[in-house]
Amino acid sequence: MSDLKGLARAAQIYRGRHERAKEIKAGGGKVAGYFCCYPPLELMTSLDYMPLRILGDMNEPLTEADTYLPTAMCCFYRSVLDTAMKGRFDFIDAFIGAHACDGAERVSYIWKSYLKSPCSFYLDVPHTNHAASIELFKKQLMYLGEELEKTAGKKANREMLKQAVALHNKQRSLVRRLYSLNKGDPPLMSGSEILQVLIAIMCIPAVEGNALLEEVIEEVKVRAGGPKQRKGRILVWGSLIDDIALTGLIEDCGLNIVIDDTAIGTRSFWVDVDETEDPFDGLAIRYLDKVVCPRTFRDTKQTRMEDLDNRFGYLKKMVKEWNVNGVYFNIIRNCDIHGYEIPELRDYLEGIGLPVLVIEQDYSTTALEPLRTRFQAFAENIG
Amino acid sequence: MEEKKKKKSSAKTLQTAREAGYFGKKMLAGTRQAYEEGKPVAWSMVDWWMGSTITKAMGIELCYPENYGAFCASVRKAEPNLDYAESDGVPNTICGYARNCIGYTRKLKENNFIIPEDSPSGGMPKPLFLLACGAVCDARYKWFQSLGRYMEVPVWTLEFPQTGVNEYFMGDNKKDNIKFMVQELREFIAFLENLLGKKMDWDNLSGKLDTFFKTHELAHKVDLLRKSVPSPAVCTDFWSIMIPHLYMPEDPEALDFYQRVYDEVKYKVDNKIGAIPNEKYRMLFGELPPWHTLGIFDEFAEKYGVAFAFESWNYHVPSPLPDDERYGINDPLELIARYSYHKFNEHAQVAREQCMEPTLFTAPYMKFVKDYKADGLFCHPLISCRPATYTLMHVRNLLMEKFKVPSVVVEGDIVDLRVFNEEEAHSKMEAFIETMDHYREVRKKEGFEW
Numbered sequence: 092m093s094d095l096k097g098l099a100r101a102a103q104i105y106r107g108r109h110e111r112a113k114e115i116k117a118g119g120g121k122v123a124g125y126f127c128c129y130p131p132l133e134l135m136t137s138l139d140y141m142p143l144r145i146l147g148d149m150n151e152p153l154t155e156a157d158t159y160l161p162t163a164m165c166c167f168y169r170s171v172l173d174t175a176m177k178g179r180f181d182f183i184d185a186f187i188g189a190h191a192c193d194g195a196e197r198v199s200y201i202w203k204s205y206l207k208s209p210c211s212f213y214l215d216v217p218h219t220n221h222a223a224s225i226e227l228f229k230k231q232l233m234y235l236g237e238e239l240e241k242t243a244g245k246k247a248n249r250e251m252l253k254q255a256v257a258l259h260n261k262q263r264s265l266v267r268r269l270y271s272l273n274k275g276d277p278p279l280m281s282g283s284e285i286l287q288v289l290i291a292i293m294c295i296p297a298v299e300g301n302a303l304l305e306e307v308i309e310e311v312k313v314r315a316g317g318p319k320q321r322k323g324r325i326l327v328w329g330s331l332i333d334d335i336a337l338t339g340l341i342e343d344c345g346l347n348i349v350i351d352d353t354a355i356g357t358r359s360f361w362v363d364v365d366e367t368e369d370p371f372d373g374l375a376i377r378y379l380d381k382v383v384c385p386r387t388f389r390d391t392k393q394t395r396m397e398d399l400d401n402r403f404g405y406l407k408k409m410v411k412e413w414n415v416n417g418v419y420f421n422i423i424r425n426c427d428i429h430g431y432e433i434p435e436l437r438d439y440l441e442g443i444g445l446p447v448l449v450i451e452q453d454y455s456t457t458a459l460e461p462l463r464t465r466f467q468a469f470a471e472n473i474g
Numbered sequence: 475m476e477e478k479k480k481k482k483s484s485a486k487t488l489q490t491a492r493e494a495g496y497f498g499k500k501m502l503a504g505t506r507q508a509y510e511e512g513k514p515v516a517w518s519m520v521d522w523w524m525g526s527t528i529t530k531a532m533g534i535e536l537c538y539p540e541n542y543g544a545f546c547a548s549v550r551k552a553e554p555n556l557d558y559a560e561s562d563g564v565p566n567t568i569c570g571y572a573r574n575c576i577g578y579t580r581k582l583k584e585n586n587f588i589i590p591e592d593s594p595s596g597g598m599p600k601p602l603f604l605l606a607c608g609a610v611c612d613a614r615y616k617w618f619q620s621l622g623r624y625m626e627v628p629v630w631t632l633e634f635p636q637t638g639v640n641e642y643f644m645g646d647n648k649k650d651n652i653k654f655m656v657q658e659l660r661e662f663i664a665f666l667e668n669l670l671g672k673k674m675d676w677d678n679l680s681g682k683l684d685t686f687f688k689t690h691e692l693a694h695k696v697d698l699l700r701k702s703v704p705s706p707a708v709c710t711d712f713w714s715i716m717i718p719h720l721y722m723p724e725d726p727e728a729l730d731f732y733q734r735v736y737d738e739v740k741y742k743v744d745n746k747i748g749a750i751p752n753e754k755y756r757m758l759f760g761e762l763p764p765w766h767t768l769g770i771f772d773e774f775a776e777k778y779g780v781a782f783a784f785e786s787w788n789y790h791v792p793s794p795l796p797d798d799e800r801y802g803i804n805d806p807l808e809l810i811a812r813y814s815y816h817k818f819n820e821h822a823q824v825a826r827e828q829c830m831e832p833t834l835f836t837a838p839y840m841k842f843v844k845d846y847k848a849d850g851l852f853c854h855p856l857i858s859c860r861p862a863t864y865t866l867m868h869v870r871n872l873l874m875e876k877f878k879v880p881s882v883v884v885e886g887d888i889v890d891l892r893v894f895n896e897e898e899a900h901s902k903m904e905a906f907i908e909t910m911d912h913y914r915e916v917r918k919k920e921g922f923e924w
């Protein structure tokens with residue numbers, strides 16, 4: 092364990108993402124690697140698996156991916172499989188793939204074909220939030236629980252699951268508090284700092300993550316020397332960002348990232364699990380219905396505007412509360428889920444007077460520099 | 475230059491395949507006529523679980539933008555639609571069928587929903603609703619959702635559970651999945667009843683299902699006949715004859731047509747008449763074809779004696795539902811659910827034996843390679859259709875590892891002619907012939923049957 096605290100500790104974990112997991116394993120514990128926002132962390136935690144979010148690596152040249160995946164695939168999931176084939180996740184005890192989107196789905200299968208963890212599970216995630224879908228998803232979660240139990244060597248009872256729900260809900264409320272520190276002007280944390288903290292808590296046990304969040308909040312609340320006041324207060328929407336090279340570049344160009352709707356950011360933490368009598372009910376509803384990613388289809392409403400409000404209205408609220416004056420659409424090239432939303436969401440936000448910058452990026456730090464001038468131009472035009 | 479501009483369609487080897495274009499035209503003309511008569515019309519994705527048959531049983535005429543995309547590409551008229559979609563902010567990386575449809579719909583809207591005169595094959599009329607589908611790919615519900623920008627019509631997404639191989643065999647998972655599908659179908663029917671203000675006509679549905687299953691059974695028998703050496707039909711035949719079974723299997727004309735296809739193929743098998751004159755190599759094709767340049771397969775046949783013996787898992791009908799799955803099922807919706815689930819999971823056992831995933835797009839090839847005595851696989855990764863492309867490299871690895879069958883990879887697209895390099899395809903194929911010869915020897919030494 093390290094002596095560092097707060098933001099410094101978060102940055103340290105961010106840099107050595109798998110170190111804590113490996114320490115835990117060396118001490119006899121177990122680690123479960125999972126894809127995207129859909130496998131419930133509570134199931135892993137209740138069985139003493141440390142949940143580890145599987146991410147790619149924007150700094151790593153793709154040398155293995157082409158053997159298994161075509162170039163037309165989402166660059167993020169190509170990177171994920173590339174690093175996995177190089178052995179980066181060989182230490183995990185359980186692999187939980189998920190039908191989050193086509194990319195996540197096919198890479199889950201291919202991963203399971205070549206990389207054999209003691210436990211592997213492919214979690215089907217229905218595309219709709221119909222009552223029948225939630226019921227089916229609940230059953231899938233129960234199968235996942237059973238599979239994890241086999242290798243955990245223990246069974247999770249309702250009490251254990253409820254405790255895990257409470258623990259992770261606490262984490263979510265701490266993350267929301269963290270983001271709320273950015274409502275003022277200037278914000279108290281940079282987008283890069285928030286990203287480091289969130290990745291850090293995705294790579295350590297929830298109890299430690301909560302302690303780290305509390306430290307960070309205490310530190311940041313009283314800090315001097317946070318981000319400078321800037322004209323641009325932006326919301327980042329879209330596919331995930333998991334490297335501060337990108338957030339750093341954006342902020343270097345004169346923009347403050349004050350809030351986001353991405354898969355490593357608020358999307359993973361924004362809503363709680365309801366404490367239902369049968370914890371699986373609360374989990375199924377939260378993870379399938381309440382997590383808002385455009386991968387989930389919501390039945391069309393009577394009018395176009397109602398439909399758009401139903402799908403994107405939460406962004407208007409964020410814009411208001413965080414006093415946002417520009418939106419950056421971060422599209423990882425070949426991410427269909429976000430790609431289809433571009434024209435509609437762009438017009439929806441421009442309709443409330445927000446300038447929008449759309450960039451399709453290649454998930455590689457070496458491809459970032461050419462984007463600088465676009466962020467600079469956007470920063471100049473804002474406000 | 476002149477040569478380049480020439481349309482590269484295939485001559486097709488079956489007489490019935492040459493006649494199949496009728497069905498695409500019939501479908502589109504049927505929807506336009508219905509629209510003019512004030513009857514309900516909808517656009518549908520290929521939904522693989524008879525949502526379209528249910529819709530038709532409610533008296534709605536359907537057309538299929540995926541098929542329309544393929545048609546526009548085959549007559550090389552997709553580009554203007556692609557450009558028009560892209561100029562509205564749609565990324566040029568998304569599905570070519572989708573961009574074709576989005577561009578088309580944008581024009582339709584701007585023309586006050588009067589079909590623009592230059593629309594290939596007469597165009598698609600404005601729909602009452604859009605039937606999207608959760609099976610196979612994200613595009614097939616996100617694309618329809620995105621059309622809301624041009625048309626205020628409801629979208630219904632018919633969801634399809636998609637399980638992993640080990641998960642398929644877990645506890646009651648299969649039962650749970652089928653139960654879910656039945657629930658989803660009921661919801662869908664409620665949506666239709668609400669939309670049309672009338673009740674489902676169950677007798678009409680059961681009549682349609684009867685024809686549907688008969689058409690599929692014949693289509694499956696044709697697939698089995700194609701195991702013969704020499705190959706009685708090839709990929710370019712299949713991509714034509716599939717139109718009736720994929721889009722209108724419940725139409726009595728489709729059933730009659732398949733009887734004729736069956737008779738023609740059977741005759742060729744019985745008389746050992748090959749589809750191509752001098753079959754030397756048998757190949758599989760994965761997965762979606764370059765619609766704009768189908769003539770290239772005729773050239774491969776002529777130059778190298780390559781018969782594309784089987785292709786495109788996704789477009790084929792499944793084997794008939796085993797009796798024990800059909801027995802005692804009186805609810806037509808349960809029958810639909812079971813059959814559709816069977817389509818996607820019938821190769822789960824093969825996948826389990828081979829310790830690989832997934833069943834869709836991949837495990838079937840582990841069977842095809844033996845059944846059709848394949849010497850090689852032609853992989854066609856598409857720039858814009860990712861779901862049918864994502865597992866191609868995986869299939870390629872598996873075929874080599876488990877069966878010593880090599881693959882050639884030629885990148886291209888279903889619709890976007892701009893990304894297909896014909897010269898490169900030819901030179902790769904030329905080099906690949908030797909590779910196939912080599913692996914024939916390897917297989918012989920290792921005791922494979924072919």
Ligand code: SF4
Pocket residue numbers: 127128191192195330331353354384385386426428429
């Ligand atoms: S599109 Fe949604 S589900 Fe897919 S990776 Fe992104 S956040 Fe996850």
Ligand code: SF4
Pocket residue numbers: 540569570571572610611612613614858859860861862888
């Ligand atoms: S499967 Fe491919 S071609 Fe078909 S809709 Fe999806 S992305 Fe487009």
